Amino acid sequence: MQAGDFSYVIDTLFLLFSMTLIIFMVPGFAMLEAGIVRTKNVSAVLTVNTMIYAVASLVFLLVGYQLAFGSWENDSVSKWAAFLFQMAFVGKTVNIMSGGVSERTRIVPLMLFTVAMAAVIYPLAVNWTWGANMLKNTFLDISGMHDLAGSTVIHSTGAWALLAAILIIGPRKGRYANGKVRVIPASNIPLVTLGAMVLWIGWFGFNGGSVGSIASKESADTVALTIMNTNTAGLAGAIVAALIVYWQYRKFDITMILNGALGGLVAVTAGADLFDIYTPILVGLIGGALVVFAVPFFDKLRIDDPVGALSVHLVNGVWGTLAVGLFAEGVSFWAQFKGVLVIGIYAFVVSYLTIYAINKVLPFRAADDDQMEGMDMSECGLEAYPEFKRAF
16 A cells, blocks of 8 residues: 555545544534423424434535535545535534524424525635635635634534524523513433533544544644644633632532533634644633623523523634634734634624525414424424423
8 A cells, every 4th residue: 555545544534533523413412402491392402403414414415515615526535535524514503503592493494594504604604714715815815714623614603693593583482571581491401411521522523633634643643632622622611610600609500511611612623723732721711701701691682592502602613713813823813803704794694684584484483382382292293201291
């Protein structure tokens, strides 16, 4: 076997393994959301997450990949492995959105938006940053932004779509009343914990695989450093969230601690390959703290986000991308800021218009009676816990 063939095989295997870890995040999102929502909505959440993976992946195969990268050809790894790795990312943009609009959103219109996201919205964001770059040499060229695995391209894109959806769909029935926020507790804390930890593990493929190669000593070191930095930021985010909520309430809130960890992971996703081993501690600490303070901030604005996805993915997608410009050598802060701005405006505006148009034909929001009964029965005809006495 020639040296070039060896690298080709090893890097192909590396991408396939990383892809598998990223796909493992599908049940991670599903379990986290199933644990957060009330029991009467669990089957609907699980159905949505399953369908997002199926629909987004197939649409990306048929349309989105070509738009993003311009060609299937790849000399360094199997082109099929390259596609599968990129395909693994697509559904995450809608997974981010689906959790934030759970307990009041109908499945069919959400799947129609999934088609739009996988076919056009997300592929164009990829095209401008990692792909064929149809904006090259224009004022809007953002190819200079360093975003290793998508703090902006994936996490912020999905979260901007979520913000647009919440503004159109509105809060869950009874969430805000008489100027007060009604607390709706998670139904299954063990599932929330399982889901978050599965996401954490999947992140090693998310960020590590985005290095692209592991077939040389230098690239192997970069992959290992990237995974180490990813884990470090998650640790720091969890710890600072625990400290802040204990300082605030003299209690440890496991849901906030887990979201703090996820916030740190999102934040380090843009620059895990460039940071030294200490910088991710700072990036993760700030990311975890931002989550703790952003959750009540969005509630004050009456933006109902059951899983805290805006606090985790939008706030820290922006923070993490800008942090690369602050802490990584040779990276322009202006390039990072410009990338955040261009993708943010594009993702929010196009998502808002798309959701608005779909909503005119097939309303996203379920009727109040359906929300009271639960989305399981109105959308699936199948309850996840039929023997439970439900609390409305």
